[in-house]
Amino acid sequence: MLKDYLYTLEWISADSARVRLLPESPIYAAHFKGMPVTPGACLIQMASELVGASVGKTLDVEEASDIRFVHPVLPGEITELEFQYARPYPADQPDVWSVHILSGETLCARMKFTLR
Amino acid sequence: MIPFDQIPIEYLLPQRPPFVFVDHLLHYEEAYTRTSFRVPEQGLFVENGRFATGGLVEHMAQSSAARAGYIARYVLHIPVTIGYIGSVRKLKVFRHPQCGELLETTVTFRENIFGITLTDMEVRCQGELIATASIKTAGSDKEIDE
Numbered sequence: 001m002l003k004d005y006l007y008t009l010e011w012i013s014a015d016s017a018r019v020r021l022l023p024e025s026p027i028y029a030a031h032f033k034g035m036p037v038t039p040g041a042c043l044i045q046m047a048s049e050l051v052g053a054s055v056g057k058t059l060d061v062e063e064a065s066d067i068r069f070v071h072p073v074l075p076g077e078i079t080e081l082e083f084q085y086a087r088p089y090p091a092d093q094p095d096v097w098s099v100h101i102l103s104g105e106t107l108c109a110r111m112k113f114t115l116r
Numbered sequence: 117m118i119p120f121d122q123i124p125i126e127y128l129l130p131q132r133p134p135f136v137f138v139d140h141l142l143h144y145e146e147a148y149t150r151t152s153f154r155v156p157e158q159g160l161f162v163e164n165g166r167f168a169t170g171g172l173v174e175h176m177a178q179s180s181a182a183r184a185g186y187i188a189r190y191v192l193h194i195p196v197t198i199g200y201i202g203s204v205r206k207l208k209v210f211r212h213p214q215c216g217e218l219l220e221t222t223v224t225f226r227e228n229i230f231g232i233t234l235t236d237m238e239v240r241c242q243g244e245l246i247a248t249a250s251i252k253t254a255g256s257d258k259e260i261d262e
Contacts (some may be wrong), residue, residue, distance in 0.1 A: 001160075001161065001163050001168060001170075002160075002170075005160075026134055026135075027134075027135055027160070029132070030131055030132040030133060030134060030135035030136075031131050031132075031135045032130050032131065032132075032198045032258075032260050033130075033132055033260045033261055034260060034261040035198060035258060035260065037200065039135070039174060039201075040173070040177070040200065040201035040204075041161075041170045041171070041173040041174035041177065041201065042170060042174075044169065044170050044173055044204070045161065045168060045169070045170030045171075048169065048170075060168055060169045060209075060212070061169040061170075061207070061209065062169070062208075062209050063207060063208050063209070064204060064205070064206075064207035064249075065205065065206070066203070066204075066205055067203060067204040067205070067207070068202070068203045069200065069201055069202060069203065072200065113207070
């Protein structure tokens with residue numbers, strides 16, 4: 001959905017993925033004009049796309065107990081993001097994922113959600 | 117006084133197409149705001165005929181932004197400024213809306229502390245509750261360039 005429109009995939013594995021943001025994406029001209037910032041809603045969608053790609057399924061967020069955006073992802077400053085993901089309760093709740101989105105050492109967002 | 121639903125949405129929101137996910141403000145009072153959005157046939161967050169969760173979250177956040185924009189432009193008479201999502205909690209998507217469906221969303225104001233606004237969201241399609249969340253948005257003093 002957002003792949004090749006907002007980002008390109010550098011690599012992906014079972015527990016992490018690296019993406020390159022596309023500063024020329026029309027999203028950045030619209031959010032916001034003259035002050036581009038990656039929308040938090042897009043980071044949520046990217047997280048579900050990447051986790052889905054890692055398990056070979058199309059997944060979307062059905063529930064989220066906690067999603068926090070802690071550092072703005074400005075395309076002029078941040079060109080690549082790393083998504084690190086894991087199942088915190090693999091036995092009891094295998095659909096629950098925890099995702100950390102980082103730029104280098106800087107945590108940009110963290111989320112815990114149910115994907116189906 | 118212009119009716120709420122005749123206010124052009126770009127008067128209230130700093131986002132611009134193709135990243136606008138509220139069509140109209142339907143009602144404003146401080147504690148309680150309503151907005152609408154018709155899911156388009158194609159566009160961002162639309163895939164396989166349905167509107168993805170990212171789109172629902174953005175619609176909810178922009179519903180809060182439309183409330184803030186109304187307060188700025190029509191209550192305080194100051195410029196509309198940009199804002200950001202700080203957190204999304206207690207998100208539940210009971211079903212994903214289909215293309216063409218009309219979303220009507222209620223924004224219940226909870227608190228504003230140091231520029232962080234907490235609102236509770238209920239998204240309905242023809243009265244059916246399809247999604248809920250508590251969203252914190254952070255304001256700024258930045259206006260967009262027109």
